[in-house]
Amino acid sequence: MTDDTSPWLVVGLGNPGGEYAGNRHNVGFMVADLLAERMGARFKAHRSRAQVVEGRVGPPGPLSRRVVVAKPMSFMNLSGGPVTALRDFYKVPVGHVVAVHDELDIDYGALRLKIGGGDNGHNGLKSITKSLGADYCRVRFGIGRPPGRMDVAAFVLKDFSAAERKELAYFVDRAADAVETLIVDGLERAQGTYNS
Numbered sequence: 169m170t171d172d173t174s175p176w177l178v179v180g181l182g183n184p185g186g187e188y189a190g191n192r193h194n195v196g197f198m199v200a201d202l203l204a205e206r207m208g209a210r211f212k213a214h215r216s217r218a219q220v221v222e223g224r225v226g227p228p229g230p231l232s233r234r235v236v237v238a239k240p241m242s243f244m245n246l247s248g249g250p251v252t253a254l255r256d257f258y259k260v261p262v263g264h265v266v267a268v269h270d271e272l273d274i275d276y277g278a279l280r281l282k283i284g285g286g287d288n289g290h291n292g293l294k295s296i297t298k299s300l301g302a303d304y305c306r307v308r309f310g311i312g313r314p315p316g317r318m319d320v321a322a323f324v325l326k327d328f329s330a331a332e333r334k335e336l337a338y339f340v341d342r343a344a345d346a347v348e349t350l351i352v353d354g355l356e357r358a359q360g361t362y363n364s
Contacts, residue, residue, distance in 0.1 A: 175234040177260040181269040181292040190327035196268040216253035226352035245291035248299030265304035274310030277339040278364040
């Protein structure tokens with residue numbers, strides 16, 4: 169069990185650079201951007217090769233939690249280095265690390281929250297697990313499977329379709345709510361509310 173006063177580290181997974189901004193693989197960055205906006209803060213470069221925002225989540229008072237939201241500026245498959253450096257710098261217990269990432273095996277827009285488990289072929293998770301072990305929290309954002317025989321790598325590096333974009337803001341908002349609920353109310357409560 170982790171100490172309630174320990175900070176949380178929320179890592180939105182994605183690839184840096186404008187050409188990747190709207191990709192399915194960058195939905196973690198989209199959720200991180202919204203969390204930063206809700207905190208009323210701007211991302212700043214951190215020596216860990218990440219952009220970070222520090223703030224608080226939850227109601228003012230004893231339920232408020234200190235949170236660092238980060239976007240690693242390494243590429244997805246090297247996320248473990250920046251995440252480990254941030255964890256060490258901010259002294260975050262592994263159980264307070266939350267990775268927000270795209271998930272092929274879940275329908276578009278659906279969420280699944282869990283702690284631990286495999287990486288399911290996701291290179292960002294593979295890199296983090298190699299550095300931290302598997303016992304961190306995941307907020308898995310469904311992007312669905314590629315149509316027909318489309319290559320998985322090509323699919324995740326494509327922008328959301330026009331039809332998907334109509335609902336994207338709503339789903340990103342819901343994922344940010346799920347992250348906040350996880351931090352303030354705990355994993356079980358968040359799973360009960362958001363696991364679809």
